[in-house]
Amino acid sequence: MAGLSLQCGDCGAALRTVEEAQEHAEISGHANFVESTQAVLNLVCTACGKPCRSQTEVDLHTKRTGHVDFADKTAEAAKPVVLESGSKPEMMDVDPKEEMQAPEVNQQLLEELEAMGFPRARSVRSLFYSKAENLEGAVNWIVEHENDPDIDEELLVPASSLKPALTPEEAKAKAQELVERARKKKEEEEKRLEREREKERIRVGKELLEAKRKEEDSERKRILMYRKAEKEEEKRAREKIRQKIEEDRAERRRKLGLPPEEPKPADQAAAPLAAPAAARPADETKPVQQPKAASKAEELRSCLRSIKQSHKDQDAKVKKAFQTLQTYVGNIGRAPQEEKFRKIRVTNPTFQERVGDLGGVKFLELCGFELDPSGEFLNLAAQSVDIGVLRAADKELSSAITNPFFGVL
Template sequence: MAVPKVNVKLLEDLEIMGFPHARATRALYYSGNTSLEEAITWMIDHENDTDIDEIPLVDVDIDIIDDSSQSFTITKEMRMKAHNLREQEGKRKRNEDKMMEREREKERIQEGKKLLEAKRIAEENERKRNLSLRKAEKEEEQRARENILKKLEQDKLNRRSILGLPLENQATVTSPAIVINQKKISKPIYTTTKIEHLRECLRSLKREHKGENARIRRAFETLLVYVGNVVKNPNEEKYRKIRLSNPLFQDRVGSLNGGVEFLELCGFERMDDFLYLPSEKVDMELLSSAGSVLNSAITNPFFGLLSI
């Protein structure tokens, strides 16, 4: 396949009149390569062809007329036809440009709607999250009030028991007095006071290191290991003795405000460079409660929100 040969003079005249090279070549070839008027008429008749601006390809063995020496006069009528044709082409292109601009405007409008919808969804999700947080805060506040009421009631019962007074509500679960040889000996009464102190210690630790969630979680998990080891092995001294200068202990617990204090609330005592829990002071009920408080702090995403 090859580009057909056309009259060079006619091709130049058409290009001078403002027609593209490819369109002029195509018009000359399909109009018979005879005259400007025929070529312009062909372009008018085929202005809507999709391939009008493509150079035609023909078999190389087809004999194409190429009379380069022939000269034609460009008449006024030809110029008018060429002018009208260019006007129509310009109008067509302007219409296409307008259509494309309208399509682009539609796309911009659609994108704007999508952005507004995405913003609305994000705001709705934020509103729901805030409602959830407020609900969690109210629930924790309610639990705190209930715990205080229970503590006050338990303390009241403890005082009556220590003084040997009859309990007002026998249905209340308390630690019974031990009777030996008809003599009443008071057993230490365990109250919710220490549990609340343990919980408040963890809240304070979280408040002091706000924004360091990973570090706080690691501290809670380490404290749970220390407490759990004593509960599982209360007679093993190595689990009741912690070196304060131990780099691992310092990194995970000792360097945080409240870490050592929590262990002291569990019964550990400072002895030189150690935290030591004497065997006679191992309170399994207290240690179990400490483990429960730590587990709650680790697993409950709303732990401490009320205080923080």
């Protein structure tokens, strides 16, 4: 079977023609080529028309562009390899009008072969086809082809195929030309690859931007859902606080011996807690205590809210201050006769750090404490102890400590 390609024995590269083999040899320095019956692949991309000569090139093209459909046109492009040595002139495409002539060979080796008894026609064929530079190579070719039917026929080849031997300068120039051609081809390939890489970078960049946009949209939706849940939780907390206030109000009225409040119409739900003095029944025995307690509780709550809002970024410190104030109020409520619970040194560094720096002195003053003339102590006189105010203070402090929405409502 006729050879359809030349294969480099050093690197395995498949080449279509002798010219490609020469160019490959000039660039790589490889010189071991054999004739192969396997045609060089010609796989053409159906998307962009790029031809690929091997499966490796197909894989690289698919990886760079994503194209996966290829048409196999190997059979259409496969042609027998025309060799400058080792092939017969009858296998070449010869123009009938072209002049045929005997090839020029090494005369000295020709004479030696004839002296050894080989016919002149056989010797000329061996020297022409083997390109041997010594007697041994020519003899080896004769031995390998001695059974060829035309081995003793006179060899005539087209005149155009007899290229004159290149001088060293011409060979060097030819080599430089091949190297330059290979360099330009490599540069063009690198530019093409760079363009493809740039397109890939642009595509990846667009995909990243789209992914980022989707992530931002998802984050916005999550934040909206979170805020909606917060508002619903805040609404429930408000309702719970309102119910607790109603229960406390009813409990205070019960302790004071007042009748339960009648349900208010919807349009009067936001009316003040205490009725005007002129609207109070004449037979109430303690008409002043309820408005007073409610007003004091409101002042205490307002003071705690002010402390919480003034120190939004110091939740732990504010909570510690409220706990300290609750300890002061609780001690007095349990033992109002103990003077040590009713006297606080304002200049104490611990008191200043926990309470004074946050504005807690005002809360203690609302509970009945007074600053002495020296400015060193806060005193609560025994006759000024109001258990109702202390209980209201304790309740407001508990709410401020446990309610996560205290100060933000």
